[in-house]
Amino acid sequence: MAVxxxxxxxxxxxxxxxxxxxxxxxxxxxSDLVLFSSFIFxxxxxxxxxxxxxxxxxxxxIALAAVNSIVLFGSGATMHFALENWKHGNFSKFANWIVMxxxxxxxxxxxxxxxYVHIGAKWxxxxxxxxxxxxxxxxxxxxxAGIIYLTVLLLQALQGKYTFTKYTGLTLGTLYWHxxxxxxxxxxxxxxxx
Amino acid sequence: MEANIAxxxxxxxxxxxxxxxxxxxxxxxxxxxxxxxxxQVFKLMLGLLALGAILGILAALGVLIGKGVx
Numbered sequence: 001m002a003v004x005x006x007x008x009x010x011x012x013x014x015x016x017x018x019x020x021x022x023x024x025x026x027x028x029x030x031s032d033l034v035l036f037s038s039f040i041f042x043x044x045x046x047x048x049x050x051x052x053x054x055x056x057x058x059x060x061x062i063a064l065a066a067v068n069s070i071v072l073f074g075s076g077a078t079m080h081f082a083l084e085n086w087k088h089g090n091f092s093k094f095a096n097w098i099v100m101x102x103x104x105x106x107x108x109x110x111x112x113x114x115x116y117v118h119i120g121a122k123w124x125x126x127x128x129x130x131x132x133x134x135x136x137x138x139x140x141x142x143x144x145a146g147i148i149y150l151t152v153l154l155l156q157a158l159q160g161k162y163t164f165t166k167y168t169g170l171t172l173g174t175l176y177w178h179x180x181x182x183x184x185x186x187x188x189x190x191x192x193x194x
Numbered sequence: 195m196e197a198n199i200a201x202x203x204x205x206x207x208x209x210x211x212x213x214x215x216x217x218x219x220x221x222x223x224x225x226x227x228x229x230x231x232x233x234q235v236f237k238l239m240l241g242l243l244a245l246g247a248i249l250g251i252l253a254a255l256g257v258l259i260g261k262g263v264x
Contacts, residue, residue: 022232063200066207066254073250074210076243077217080236084221171232178239185246193249193258 018168025172029179032142036183039138040190043131061118062192068111069188072143075104076181079150083174089164091157098154101177105147112140135187142180149173207254215247 082097115136121129153173156162162170222240225233252258 063203067203
């Protein structure tokens with residue numbers, strides 16, 4: 001009886017801590033959202049306070065930004081497939097989709113670098129340059145961190161750290177990647193569509 | 195040359211934007227009845243992903259273009 005209880009304990013502990021870990025991670029995401037929101041509202045306030053916009057500012061490349069955005073949104077879809085395949089016990093497909101996500105994330109960062117080269121503006125070129133580089137740079141840093149995060153998750157999965165019934169870490173990684181995608185929806189809208 | 199590259203970029207954005215939109219929409223439909231706090235967040239984010247895909251398509255089509263955009 002005592003042996004059975006000990007054998008069950010990890011499962012019980014897992015169930016008990018799973019919700020707490022997810023809630024803790026969601027709180028982290030909310031704090032990150034507040035950070036982005038502060039910069040976004042500061043940018044929008046300054047933009048609407050100025051006379052005319054952008055005053056002699058750089059010209060952004062909408063075609064490059066559109067395709068780059070779709071690359072990032074596509075990575076959200078591939079990450080979703082990765083988690084779904086893990087839930088269905090298909091490790092090889094999970095690994096393929098998460099690798100595809102990492103590649104698309106790296107592709108997005110490459111596109112961002114191309115955009116930086118293309119616009120030819122500096123951080124010190126007024127409100128627009130400061131806001132653009134701060135917000136897109138901060139987002140790019142999150143994407144870079146996400147790439148490392150997903151790589152670590154893949155390595156942990158390869159080492160057998162997760163099972164097909166216990167995979168909270170993979171769920172949190174997927175949440176983080178979707179969060180990074182959604183933040184870009186907002187940034188893309190305010191810089192390229194407004 | 196630059197114009198040709200821009201055309202290719204726009205075409206890719208439109209094609210893959212449609213793919214991403216449908217993938218997000220179908221995933222949202224499949225997950226609609228799932229429970230748990232993380233699944234509620236997933237649903238919200240999949241919806242926003244679909245919205246982002248639509249915005250990307252409209253931007254590539256030239257329907258939505260902001261000030262200061264070439």
